Amino acid sequence: MTTVFDKTQSRAKGIHIQNVGKMYYPPNGDPVEALKPVKLDIKPGEFLAVIGPSGCGKSTLLNIVAGFEQATAGSVLVDGVKVDKPDIDRGMVFQQYALFPWLNVRQNVEFGLKQLKVPEEQRAAIVKSFLELVGLQDFSEASTHSLSGGMKQRVALARVFCTNPSIILMDEPFGALDALTRSMLQQELLSIWQEYEKTVMLITHSVQEALVLANRIVVMTSRPGRIKLDMTVDLPYPRDSKSAEFRTLEAEILSELTDEIAKSYGCNPPSVTAD
Amino acid sequence: MAYLRHRLRGIGPYFIAGLSIIFVWQAVVELLHPSSAILPTPAATAETLWTLTKSGELITDIYASLSRVLSAWLLAAIIAIPLGLLQGTNRRFERVFEPVVELFRPISPLAWIPLAILWFGIGESGKIFVIFIATFFPILLNTVSGVKSIDPVMIRAGRILGCDTSLKLFIKVILPAAMPTILVGLRIAFGTGWAAIIAAELVAARDGLGFLISNGMEILRSDMVLAGMVVIGVLGVLIDSVFRVIGKKVNWGAQ
Structure with missing residues (x-):
């Protein structure tokens, strides 16, 4: 890799989620509490995975951290500054890729750098190095709709990391991909994260994904969401999903999660196997 | 090959x-x-077409009609696209503007002819006005729906990738994302405008394909009427195919 990317500029930032809660007020109906006030401190450089049953408010929490939605209680601080709108310093990877179809692969990756007014020569070099990083150097002029889902998400990863944000937010980024592509992208994400030392907040419904990637895992309850389990994962990378330690942690998180899913349906916990 | x-x-x-x-x-x-005054043969119509082409009359009529439709269509685009973008992005504007549009939309361009004559006289502007009415609404409605059907995740991606003002977001994301639908509106509008030239050229025209047809009717030359109809049909298909080619280039494969 060329050294166009100044790593010294990238200092991962911590996120302080201070009793952040969210109420929705539907125009005709009772207010809905999507998120009970959540308190969570994410340390700089931490890779946090948030797991919970669907509808537990984990995406709401992520959207509040991103600045897309406003909390109705509490606040999010990044480096002491209150979050009230999206900022390019907090990158986001969407499940639906969210590539711009009117731009080709290179132009998509370049988009954020252009907004940051990075000079053209430097921009081209950064884009090139990040396309190489995700293995898409031969597709720089390809249109995005000719790409597979895995390739699209690689473009999205390059697009987010190349602007050198201090925080990366991910909303079930690999949820729409097949198992093989997913595990390849997880490994690529891990190596990029280890190289660039970002704070990552990942929303997922896969316990295995959380355990493969994160060094801290938070399990949320069913709606209204609050934190049920907060666990540090000390296993060394790359993690072997067949190892005994991995299996033990997986079983522990799964049982917490199964209780919650059962509660959200109002029935007894079904038997759940790892996905 | x-x-x-x-x-x-x-x-x-x-x-x-x-x-x-x-x-x-x-x-x-x-x-x-049938008598040739009621329905001439295809061959007789083709002969009339050839005569009209040779005399240069047909080219003059095509040119007159095309330039009328083109000016009206451009004018409609210049006005309808910004209004549509505004209506699609601004709830408050939409609440005021949409009922106005819905009240005017069912009124046929034909109904505007008397007013067009009163307001603009019998010159070019009256004809352009009638075609403008025919082209305005398809462009407006498609622009609105183009803006409204943008995937919200595109807007979010744009905002978090550095479009920190509404203007930036508008130029970098909303406009290109809505462009394929806007182009569909422009294509449909050219079609409805082209179909409205007969109506427009009822307003005291001395040239144009609409004039060719209404004049043919007055002098009982149904071969001229049919020749005019054939030209309108064929040119309509040709123009539409040009739009389709452009549309394919600008359709980002997403829709």
Whole structure:
């Protein structure tokens, strides 16, 4: 890799989620509490995975951290500054890729750098190095709709990391991909994260994904969401999903999660196997 | 060779359709023996077309009609696209503007002809006004729906990738994302505008394909009427195909 990317500029930032809660007020109906006030401190450089049953408010929490939605209680601080709108310093990877179809692969990756007014020569070099990083150097002029889902998400990863944000937010980024592509992208994400030392907040419904990637895992309850389990994962990378330690942690998180899913349906916990 | 075959595949159905129409037309003439003033043969119509082409009259009429439709269509685009973008993005504006649009929309361009004459006289502007009415609404409505059907995740991606003002977001994300639908509106509008030239050229025209037809009717030359109709049909298809080619280039494969 060329050294166009100044790593010294990238200092991962911590996120302080201070009793952040969210109420929705539907125009005709009772207010809905999507998120009970959540308190969570994410340390700089931490890779946090948030797991919970669907509808537990984990995406709401992520959207509040991103600045897309406003909390109705509490606040999010990044480096002491209150979050009230999206900022390019907090990158986001969407499940639906969210590539711009009117731009080709290179132009998509370049988009954020252009907004940051990075000079053209430097921009081209950064884009090139990040396309190489995700293995898409031969597709720089390809249109995005000719790409597979895995390739699209690689473009999205390059697009987010190349602007050198201090925080990366991910909303079930690999949820729409097949198992093989997913595990390849997880490994690529891990190596990029280890190289660039970002704070990552990942929303997922896969316990295995959380355990493969994160060094801290938070399990949320069913709606209204609050934190049920907060666990540090000390296993060394790359993690072997067949190892005994991995299996033990997986079983522990799964049982917490199964209780919650059962509660959200109002029935007894079904038997759940790892996905 | 493959390119040629691809092209032919597009033209082929139109060629067959044209032949079938001529065949049925000829069969009707053979079976019913109408007087040539009521329904001339395809051959007689073709001859009239050729005469009109040779005399330069047809070219003048085509030019007159095309330039009217083109100016009205451009004018409508300049006004309707910004209004549509505003209506699609601004709830408050939409609440005021949409009922106004819905009240005017059912009124046919034909209904505007008397007012067009009163307001603009019998010159070019009255005709352009009538075609403008016909082209305005398809452009407006498609622009609105183009903006409204943008995937919200695109807007979010734009905002978090550094479009920190509404203007930036508008230029970098909203406009290109809505562009394929806006182009569909422009294409449909050119079609409705083209179809409205007869109405427009009822307003004291001295040239144009609409004039060719209404004049043909007055002097009982149904061959001229049919010649005008054929030209309108064929040109309509040609213009539409130009739009389709542009549309394919600008359709980002997302829709």
